[in-house]
Amino acid sequence: PVDCDVPEPNNDFLSATPITLNQIKKGLLTDTNEYDYFQINLTTATTLRISTTGEESRNVCVYDSNYIVKLNPHGISGNDTEEVYLAAGTYYIKMTGYANEGNPYTIKCSAMQYITDINLRGPVAVVTRGQSMNLLASITPSDASQKTLQWSSNDRGVAAVSGNGTVTGKGIGYAIIRAASMDGSNKSQSTTVVVKPAKIAMKSMKLTKGDKRKITIKVKKQKGAFYQYQYATNKKFKKAKLISGSYATTTTMRLAKKKKYYVRVRGYVSYDGKSYYGAWSKVKTIYTKK
Numbered sequence: 315p316v317d318c319d320v321p322e323p324n325n326d327f328l329s330a331t332p333i334t335l336n337q338i339k340k341g342l343l344t345d346t347n348e349y350d351y352f353q354i355n356l357t358t359a360t361t362l363r364i365s366t367t368g369e370e371s372r373n374v375c376v377y378d379s380n381y382i383v384k385l386n387p388h389g390i391s392g393n394d395t396e397e398v399y400l401a402a403g404t405y406y407i408k409m410t411g412y413a414n415e416g417n418p419y420t421i422k423c424s425a426m427q428y429i430t431d432i433n434l435r436g437p438v439a440v441v442t443r444g445q446s447m448n449l450l451a452s453i454t455p456s457d458a459s460q461k462t463l464q465w466s467s468n469d470r471g472v473a474a475v476s477g478n479g480t481v482t483g484k485g486i487g488y489a490i491i492r493a494a495s496m497d498g499s500n501k502s503q504s505t506t507v508v509v510k511p512a513k514i515a516m517k518s519m520k521l522t523k524g525d526k527r528k529i530t531i532k533v534k535k536q537k538g539a540f541y542q543y544q545y546a547t548n549k550k551f552k553k554a555k556l557i558s559g560s561y562a563t564t565t566t567m568r569l570a571k572k573k574k575y576y577v578r579v580r581g582y583v584s585y586d587g588k589s590y591y592g593a594w595s596k597v598k599t600i601y602t603k604k
Contacts (some may be wrong), residue, residue, distance in 0.1 A: 318342045318418070325349040327381060330406055338422045343372060343411025350409040354423055356402050361426035361498075363459070364407060365395045368419030373410040379403055397426070427459045428499040434479075434491070436505030440590055441473070443483040443512045443536065449491055449505060450479035460497035467491050473507045483509035486538030488585045511539040511581025511592035519577055519598050526603035527568050531577060533595070535562040539581035542591070545569075549576050549597065569602050 320341035324331045330351035333339055341350045356362070364374055374396050376385035384405065385398040411417035431454035441447050453461050465475045473489035475481045481491055486509055494502040515534040522528035531543055543564050546554035557564050569575065576599055581592040 320350055322347060324351050327351060327377075327406055333407070333421070333423055336422065336424055338420055340418070340420050341409065343370075343409060343417040343419065348411055350411075352407040352409070352421065352423075353404065354407065355404050356400055356425075359399070359401045361397050361399045361428075362405070363395055363397050363424045363426055365393075365422045365424070366409075366419055367393045368417060370417040370419075371412050372417060372419060373408075375408040375410070376400075377406045377408065379405070381406070424459075426497070427455055427457055428497055429458045429461070429495040429501045430454050430499070432463065432493050432495065432501055432503040434493060434503050434505040438506045438508055438585070439481070439491075440508045440510060441481060441483040442592065443486055443509050445512075446480050446482040448478070448480045449475070449507070450493065458497070460495075462496050463493045464496055465491065465493055467507075472509055481507050483507075485509060486511050486536060486581070486583050488583075506585070508583065508585050508590050510583050510590040511536045513593040514539075514541065514579045514581045514595045516577075516579055516595050516598060519600055521600065521603065522565055525568065527571055529566045529569065529575065529577065529600055529602070530563065531565075531579065532563045533579050536581055539583060539592075541579055541581055543577070543579050544594075545575050545577045547573055547575060551576065551578075571602055571604050573602050575600055575602065 318340050320331050330353040333352045333354050373387040375387040378384050388396055433451040434449045435451055467473050467475050467489050469489040472485045472487040473481050474484055475491050488508045490504055491507050492504045517532045517534050519531050522530045540560050543557040544554045576597055578597045579595045582589045
């Protein structure tokens with residue numbers, strides 16, 4: 315026997331079986347029972363999703379209370395979903411079957427939950443060059459029917475974004491990342507991603523030619539980065555001196571003679587009046603001479 319909870323006959327508008335949102339009904343279509351009708355009442359305008367399951371082919375058609383077609387007959391088989399935007403009111407769903415030996419099916423009606431808000435990390439999100447982070451904080455409502463977003467970056471050379479909102483720092487600088495809904499709600503949100511330098515590597519550090527009380531430092535350049543050179547006579551860098559600039563080579567001022575100096579470097583980038591610093595390099599030491 316077929317598990318069926320659709321009372322018969324319900325093969326016309328007047329005998330339509332009531333169905334509510336998110337309710338599942340099990341029905342059976344045969345050669346002597348080719349049609350099943352359902353009646354649903356919508357209190358607000360919505361996109362109605364009609365989900366059906368079953369092995370055999372069948373048609374789904376939607377009519378309003380005046381018996382005017384709102385969704386033309388669609389031939390479906392297996393598991394399928396049809397969507398139609400409807401104003402508030404009473405509607406009828408007509409199921410038509412083709413299999414002589416019997417066509418069991420299920421039907422479920424649900425209302426499309428549109429996105430009302432997209433929340434991204436920010437307003438400024440910071441990521442290190444070569445690393446990644448996910449920008450999506452939340453979608454409202456949490457049970458939105460279609461949560462898929464369309465992501466874009468205005469500068470993929472600085473920050474590239476994947477289909478799930480994961481942004482990867484490609485180059486030093488900043489980019490605007492935008493997320494837009496795809497469910498017809500026309501909601502979008504943008505955030506600024508600042509990509510700061512990765513850890514700076516020192517290529518060389520030596521006493522300056524012609525003045526052994528100065529130190530010349532060279533670092534491996536990162537395009538778009540500024541550099542902050544720090545040196546001190548103690549490994550905790552108390553009362554340290556700083557040199558900042560865009561050059562990958564710098565020379566200190568004349569230092570105390572015969573002193574041990576600790577040196578480190580980090581990169582940074584500036585956006586909207588604020589500097590964002592990368593990690594310090596490995597500390598190196600050097601002794602000045604007379």
